[in-house]
Amino acid sequence: MNLMNYSGNCWFNAAGRKITYAIIKGGPLAPNINGVVYFVDIPEGTQVCANVNGLPPFKPATNSSDPIGPHGFHIHEFGNCEVGDPSNPFQLAGGHWNPDNQPHGNHAGDFPVLFSNNGAARTCFFTNRFKPWEVLGKSIIIHQSPDDYRSQPAGDAGKRLACGVIQ
Numbered sequence: 001m002n003l004m005n006y007s008g009n010c011w012f013n014a015a016g017r018k019i020t021y022a023i024i025k026g027g028p029l030a031p032n033i034n035g036v037v038y039f040v041d042i043p044e045g046t047q048v049c050a051n052v053n054g055l056p057p058f059k060p061a062t063n064s065s066d067p068i069g070p071h072g073f074h075i076h077e078f079g080n081c082e083v084g085d086p087s088n089p090f091q092l093a094g095g096h097w098n099p100d101n102q103p104h105g106n107h108a109g110d111f112p113v114l115f116s117n118n119g120a121a122r123t124c125f126f127t128n129r130f131k132p133w134e135v136l137g138k139s140i141i142i143h144q145s146p147d148d149y150r151s152q153p154a155g156d157a158g159k160r161l162a163c164g165v166i167q
């Protein structure tokens, strides 16, 4: 990430585009997770990029348990990454950020799942649902299980492994 320049209350990247970002840290269920997610102002919307390491090994689903990975990945409504209950962490981040009251699968904060490559995930994608500064003070959550993009209200993505406040 090129956090090149801070002026007028805003970070700009090397190309002079406004950015916001979240530093991601794993909670008690996956303490090795660390990384960054950043939001770049581009024409018609935002480019979202994630660079995350320390994800847990993939485990396939069984009859009684959901798979571990690929990982549900969302913007949640509150910028509060306090762990709270260590067996069910990051509940203070609230539910999905959903400013236009859409069903899950079409929340402005519904992102593609993160695929782990021996613990590392790298992805960039485009969204026209918000500009980088509109998500300031929200949080990013990485979940244990994949998002099914249909279960309400949160895609059945399971426990919250990691959190970061967008700044």
Ligand SMILES: [Cu+2]
Pocket (backbone or CB within 6 Å): 072, 073, 074, 075, 076, 096, 141, 143, 154, 157
């Ligand atoms: Cu989530």
